[in-house]
Amino acid sequence: MQPLIQLKNVEKSFQAGAQKFFVLRRISLDIQPGEFVTIMGPSGAGKSTLLSIIGMLDSAWSGEYFFLDQPVHKLSTKQRNELHKYNIGFVFQSYHLIDDLTVYENLEIPLSYKNIPKKERASLVCDALDRFNIVGKKDLFPNQLSGGQQQLVGVARAVIQNPKLILADEPTGNLHSAQGEEIMDLFKKLNEAGTTIIQVTHSEKNATYGNRIIQLGDGWVVSEKTTAAAEPAG
């Protein structure tokens, strides 16, 4: 089967004076469609950097990266942006909702960057509000919601464009355990419906929701193990 993501010898470093510091070293990974991958490791191991490279937010790295068979390392910024826009959804630890926009408007943001007519956008937003059971909150501003509700909106925003891949960076890091479980259940359902998910987490418990754990240390892939929690979609 054609992997969704293929990384070959990806490295990222930065220069500090005469010295070169490596954030990621020779990362080679294949991630199949429908996988639920957890990236773990201590702080500074390069987890978020790896996530942002996979999410095509970072272009200053070396190596080869194929996404849906397309060589990301050879694409222009514009092409990468297009690929990212149509295929990847982000969920952040701090939710990153825009404070001055209502829940409805926050959900509309990713759609506004695609050529989707307003009517269709409205319909997609309403579907998402309905699906995530937040219709009653659509006119509220982020500061009027609890942390769990904000993250729910964050997840809804990530999936509203029906991406092939969801990247989640510590999605439950700012939530208490009950809210965290709710969000992880949601991811699980999305994964079962076929969405590939890559999460970065420190939580062993959250890692159990996935089918594969990649352990990073000092920029290297230290270990990889597959769990039985989920099977890749066939």
Add this chain to the structure above:
Amino acid sequence: MRTLQTWIAQLRGFFRKAQMDRELDEELASHLEMHIADNVRSGMTPEQARRDALIKLGGVEQTKEDYRDTRGIGWLENILHDSRFGLRMLRKSPGFTVVAVLTLALGIGANTAIFSVVNSVLIRSLPFPHASELIDISARSASFDMPSLGFSVPDVADIRADSSSFTGIATYRDAPRELSGVGKPERITGTEVSEDFFPLLGIHPAYGRTFTQSDMQPGTHVAVLSHALGQERFGSDPSAIGKTITLDAQPHTIIGVMPAQRPLGFATDSQVWTAFIPTDEERTAREGSTCWAIARLKPGVTLAQAQSELDTISARLASAYPEAHKGWSIYASSLKHYLFGDANTPLTILFCAVGFVLLIACANVSNLFLSRGWARRREFAIRSAVGATRGALLRQLAVECVLVALAGGVCAFFIATWTLGGLRSILPPEIPRTQDIRIDSGVAWFTLAASLFAALLSGLAPALLSTRQNLSVAIKESIGAPGSNGSNGGHNVLRQLLVIGEVALAAILLIGATLAMRSFDRLLKQNLGFQPNHVVTLQIEFPKFRFANEQQAIAFVQQVLAGTRGVAGVASASAGLVFPMSDEIAETTFETEATATDANLGEQPALGNRVAPDFFRSMGIPLLAGRDFTDADAKGNSPVFIVNEALARKYFGSLDIIGKRFSTRRESGHPAWGEIVGVAGNVREATPHAEPKPQIYAPFYQTRIATGVYLIVRTKSDPLTIVPALQDCIWSVDKNQPIIAIKTVNAQIEEVNATSGAQSILLGIFGGLGFVLALVGVYGVMSYLVSLQKREIGIRMALGADRDQVLRSVITHGLKLTLSGVMIGVISGLALTRFMSSILFGISATDPLTFAGVATVLTIIALAACYVPARRATRVDPMIALRYE
């Protein structure tokens, strides 16, 4: 009394803090020791005794605090403390401080500079005792298009006799003199004044005396010298009194020397004053404008009451002397308004312009304070958390604003001082007392007031907003927790309103400046009806002592012109009482056969001139029909006239009027008919603004009165190169003939246009300054908004926004603000620029092209100012959203 004693005690406490602290320490220590000693005596252990003594005293430190609270002036100490902290904070952010201080310095400096002019010209009173009681009395006539006319001698006598509003009425008239005796005869400024002129003004001679009734007799020749002339001729020697000087070839006894006077553009500026002794004819003639009048109001009498009395007198005189006073009236105005009233409009416009510049500067600084307040929200939150009231925070911010504004004010004061010379040189010439403009205590107080106003304007709203916040949120946010959802919405709304406001003000300023500049451009391009290039004029006068009658003057001119025409490089030469744009106009009345037979028409007003042959060729005025004057058009031959096209068309309906009968004077109640021999093209006689009026030219060689002429010489090359030869021509006829002024016509036109030029330059400078400040404001706000939105931009990019979309979004935001400001500016401009109508020429105050042009240019350049921050926004790293984790 008790309050006063408390104050004195507090003031003493404020200045003797250290000593009083020492005294307090010693006193408390002694009390403590006494209590301890008592306790020990009553059987306590030393430790128990000390503890008990401390409890009884209520705590040494608390007691000290209570005492300190009542000892000094708390609020003053707090302000001093805030000032020290404020200075430290300002030193800590030198970038902010320098930009804020310089911005305010520019705004306040422009205001200080223009205020120094307003103060000198409009506010400072005339240098006479009880100057507000002094008024000018002038006449106006429907027959003459002049803002004010003088009076005949019998008219003044009637006004004196019939009025009760004045303590006195004095008369004066221009009487330039030829001062001879040492070297070449010198033309000096002079005024003939009535005996009550100086007493009425309340000015006294430095030496000697002024005029008395006995000096007003015919045959008396006495003179009062100005301080400058007295010093030049006699040093500062009082012995000048009683000596003689020769004025107009007549020895005059010096009876007084006046003290130095500031120039006012008034009779007090003269170099010499002589007695106003009317001729026998002047004593009885009602016609003509023989003298000017000033008066002093009786205490308690208002100008309106005086005017009402003058109305009654003018009505009586008009009915008593209908021939001389048809359509005639008398007007009183304060002497200050009479002298400086013309400066009101240009100065008001300039003051408004610099006011706008200050508002724009305040908006910019307000934005800086907003940003600073937002950045310091954690500090304010912590201060609040440890007990600071909102009032205390406001006080601290207010002190910082005042420090910045005062620093701006100090710089402004220096800017105004340094630019004063330049400002003087470009001020419109109609603004009087420009040499009197100085930075004085009034200007210093104004600068202080403007600084405090700027502090209030720029600091109040940011201070109120910065101190209105949720403590816990502010602390959490500023610590760096990004998802805390705090919003600086209030700051941003105010910031955007400020940008809209300053763009609107800049639009108004630019519209005003552009209108003034376009008006000036049109003025320069105006077809004046003649060819001013290569023409030079030489002004000469014919004083009675030198030219006994007009025939001598005519002969002099004929001889000079004959010589001049022979000078190499002269294309043509002529003479005229006035010439177009000469700053002087001659007015006359005329009759045609049609007007003379129509009882409703009678004599009609027109501009006049008496000219020698070749005047039209020399001035480059086209002759549209008929012929020029010749040497044969002289005394003894029938009167001939050349009229301009405007007169021909208005009164005859065509240019085919050669040979028509025409008269400019009456003899025995009937028109003294002459003949029209030519029709000349229209010229702009007084200013380029005024539409050509009917004008009559008569031969100079037929004149009955000759007081002076302008020789007008057209040359083949640069006219100034042959001026020495022209002077020689004059002096070859009479070696003592003074030449009053030598000027090219182009230079004269430049002088006439100087007011418009100066206005457009100054408005251009202030418009440009406002424009630059507004652009800096737009740029600053957009940059700051982008920096605040970095996280949001990062999120949007992480969610799929590409760089073009981010660029568009920032520019669209800037465009919305700019367009709102431009729209408000244009609408306000439509209402405000009508006040400029009186200074505009050839362009409407609501000229659509100017409004549209300014709106477009301002929008485009403001967008360019947005582009830099927008580009910066596109470089936001989307990973920033992740980095916050």
